[in-house]
Amino acid sequence: MSKQSFKPGAMLNPVPVVMVSCGSGEEANIITIAWTGIINSDPPMTYVSVRRERHSHHMIEESGQFVINLCTQKLALAADFCGVRSGREIDKFQNQSLTPGKGERVSCPTIEEAPVSLECVVKEQHRYGTHDMFVAEIVNVQVDEQLVDEKGRICLDQADLVCYSHGEYFGLDKEPLGRFGYSVMKPKTKKRLEAQKRQKAAADKRRRAESQKEQAAKPQREKQPKSLKRKKGDTKNRQWPQGQRRQKSEAGKGKKQNPKRSRKKS
Ligand SMILES: Cc1cc2nc3c(=O)[nH]c(=O)nc-3n(C[C@H](O)[C@H](O)[C@H](O)COP(=O)(O)O)c2cc1C
DSSP states (O other), X not given: OOOOOOOOOOOOOSEEOEEEEESOGGGOEEEEEOSEEEEETTTTEEEEEEETTXXXXXXXXXXXXXXXXXXXXXXXXXXXXXXXXXXXXXXHHXXXXXOEEOOSXXXXXXXXXXXXXXXXXXXXXXXXXXXXXXXXXXXXXXXXXXXXXXXXOBOXXXXXXXXXXXXXXXXXXXXXSOOTTGGGOOXXXXXXXXXXXXXXXXXXXXXXXXXXXXXXXXXXOOOOOGGGSOOTTXXXXXXXXXXXXXXXXXXXXXXOOOHHHHHHOO
C-alpha cells in the first residue's frame, strides 16, 4: 500500500457521537460531542472535549456534571441539530421533542429517548488550544429496560447505535464481524457461541413478534376528515410546538449556518 502524507489533523475515525446533556431546570441544554472516549476502566472514567465558546462549556464548568447519552439511528437527526444550534438561542429539548429524565447521581437531566445515559462528575479540566477537556468519573449508568435480557445482560446490539466518521453519521451493522478474542478462539468455544447466537436470534424474533402483536392490539387513531388535513405549504393550520415561533425568530437572527463549516468544527 503506498501512502500519501497529509498535514497533522484529528483524523481518528470512526468516533462515537453522543448527546451530552448539562445544566438543569429551565437552563438544561444538549450539546453533540464527537471528541469523547473512555480513559480508565476502574473507576470508569471518560472525557468530553468542549470548545470554550460553546454555551454548554460554562454549564459543565460551573456544575461539574454532565450526562453522556448514546445516540441511536432514531436520534441521529436530533443529534445533528443539537450540534449546529446553540442553547443560547433555543431550548433544544423542546425543539427536538426530547424528554429530560432524572439523573440519579447528578442534577443535570438525562435524555429519556436515549437507550443509555452515563452520569458523569467532572474530576479535572485541561485547557488545550481549542478545547477544554473535562475528565470525569462515570458515577451511574441508566439503561433502557427493553435492552436488558432475562439474565440481566445489556443487549447493546439491539440499540441501533450510530458512530461518526469523517463528517458523516453511520448506523452500525447488525451482524458483528466477530467478538472480543475471535482471532484466537478455540473451535469448541466457537461452536458454543454459535449455538448461543442461534438461541438469541430466536428469542429476538419472538420478542419482535410480541411487540408487533402489542402494536396491532393498540386502538387506531381516528382518521382526520380530508378537509382538515394540511396541504403542502399551508401554514394556516400549522400546530407549532410550544416556543418554536420564538426559536425561529431568535435563532435565525438573519445569519444562516454553513452546514459544511459546522460539520468540520468539532
Ligand atoms: C457530529 C458533531 C460532533 C461535534 N463534536 C463536538 C465536540 O466534540 N466538541 C465541541 O466543542 N463541539 C462539538 N460539536 C459542535 C457543538 O455540538 C455545537 O457547536 C453546538 O451547537 C454547541 O451547542 P451549545 O452552544 O448549546 O453548547 C459537534 C457537532 C456535531 C454536529
